[in-house]
Amino acid sequence: MDWRSIKFDWNKARAFLVTAEEGSLSGAARALGVAQTTLGRQVEGLEGELGVVLFERVGRGLSLTPSGLELLEHVREMGEAAGRLSLAAQGQSQALEGSICISASETYATALLPPIIAKLRRLEPGIQVEIVVANHASDLRRREADIAVRNFRPTEPDLIARKVGDAAAVLYATPDYIARLGHPSRPEDLKVAEFVSVDHAGMMIKAFNLLGLGLTEENFPLLTESHVVMWELVRQGAAIGILDSLIGDADPAVVRVLPELEPLMFPIWLVAHRELATSRRIRRVFDFLADELKR
Template sequence: MQICMDWRAVKFDWNKARAFLVTAEEGSLSAAARALGMAQPTLGRQVDGLEQELGIALFERVGRGLTLTPSGIELLAHVREMGAAAGRVSLSALGQSQALEGNISISASETYAAVLLPPIVTRLREAEPGIQVEIVVANHASNLLRREADIAIRNFRPTEPDLVAKKVGTADAVLYATPDYLRRLGYPATPYDLRHASFVNMDRSGGMIKGLNSLGLGLTEANFPILTESYIVMWELVKQGAAIGILDALIGDAEPGVVRVLPDLEPLTFPIWLVAHRDVTTSRRIRRVYDFLADALHR
């Protein structure tokens, strides 16, 4: 049965509509809260508020997730159109701005946000005190088309035609452990010596195991007894001697409490890309920060 309702006649808060949109696309309040960088109770109140304003139920609970009601499905198409239009307006307005002062958001993974960006942002603020910086911590790729960030630091080249990207270098991912952990392993000297070692797994899909095995390690799932999606948690586990972890060598080599595992082992290499939406690169402020980051991150 088709639901006939003129959604255009209903006035509601865009923040609530965006909360509904991201929740529908992520499938749960917890995932949507992570994507938006807000507390789950706050997000839940926004979705509840939209349902109350419209007088309809938008979601039904299925296990730990949510599924759209027929009304929610119909509304979703309209809200997606609103989101796309709002994004275009915002990007266009920002792109026309020639003011150097103002806000800018930079998206980066946990380790880059915690280790690489603070000294860079400190220098940026000294050079341009009128620019206020927000660091968006996201291990997933922030959606620049939705303005989740103005600039993103990524380890892959974007494919979206509306994004511009500059490769600022490459990074070596190296295995690390504490000296005490290596002593307990008998001071491994060859990949075969790691057959009984424990690693911190960062990838549920098995991509990390596949990547390490491409270096000739011959690991199985039994070698990965610890799983976390947080790089900060992984690194703390490594520093506590719980297992072996892999990290950008520029960060790992600076930690005095750990050493490289099999120093002669070929590292995994990955690119470092600086990404922004094409429309915002005409903004004086965005261009200034983009060029500053490109110079600071260059390897």
């Protein structure tokens, strides 16, 4: 290979890649944690080094030019290779000190992880922890997190997973709301109840109806993507919501709806990239989380 013919800076190529994926300099700057002006200079510098125009401004955003679109796939391959190199290097690290990123849903990040992380910090003060709150599955292959707490088993071959238990999801409401419903005692009594949904796809309705509730979309006048907002609506007596029983039973503001109703069961998995499993720090935190979540 003629190394002298390669005359561009990888940092500038990364700036181009992230800007293309985010659709704007401001979004890319947030993703990379750099100033927007710095990122803009890097993109302009790459355009100068390559002798092509990569973006054209459309409204408040940016659109790839034909040249930028053609070069994007090559830069994306470079980004994936850089990610694999970083993963492999981190996987070889035997240092216990350093940072680690854990991804979890709002519910787990708020209610389950804080006491576990506090205990971890007392035992391993050299490990700095970042918690990423995401109700969607973080992409571990693209380094959005080192470890993820999920409610489904991953299918990607380059991820490792350990099931740490099963959780029971139970219906909750305030005592006043249950009284307004006339103290329902059978599943069919909830046909007149109102629920808070955190699901745009209607999967919650299907799951509830497997329990014999016979609900329709009219039973879900409240919708939010935030599990924390959902739970606060339940605590304020607005409707019925569903939550992990370990968390719901500990809240004195609510009680179980139809306590004899069979709960919805779902698994709890810990997931990490396969190469990260060879890192002493990642392995220590992974095993610690597994032990604590099993409790």
